[in-house]
Amino acid sequence: MxxxxxxxxGDHVGVATSPIKEGEKVxxxxxxxxxxxxxxxxxxxxxxxxxxxxxxxxxxxxxxYQVAIGETTEPLAKGDYVHTHNIKTKRW
Numbered sequence: 001m002x003x004x005x006x007x008x009x010g011d012h013v014g015v016a017t018s019p020i021k022e023g024e025k026v027x028x029x030x031x032x033x034x035x036x037x038x039x040x041x042x043x044x045x046x047x048x049x050x051x052x053x054x055x056x057x058x059x060x061x062x063x064x065y066q067v068a069i070g071e072t073t074e075p076l077a078k079g080d081y082v083h084t085h086n087i088k089t090k091r092w
């Protein structure tokens with residue numbers, strides 16, 4: 001059973017469809033083609049929050065919905081909890 005959804009191939013994050021615990025190996029599904037992937041979570045991720053599905057360096061764009069939704073403020077590893085503590089908006 002999947003625990004997160006990734007909207008499109010090329011997106012950097014998935015959205016938790018149920019709470020994810022630190023150390024939990026979870027399956028995610030791409031909504032555009034039904035492919036799946038596995039990730040081990042590096043932290044607790046609440047329902048509706050983002051999990052990284054790729055490694056990103058500090059200052060890189062974070063892509064969701066095939067659009068840059070922000071920029072990393074620190075390096076991210078696949079499986080990291082992605083939220084306001086490690087990304088910032090590109091709007092201002």
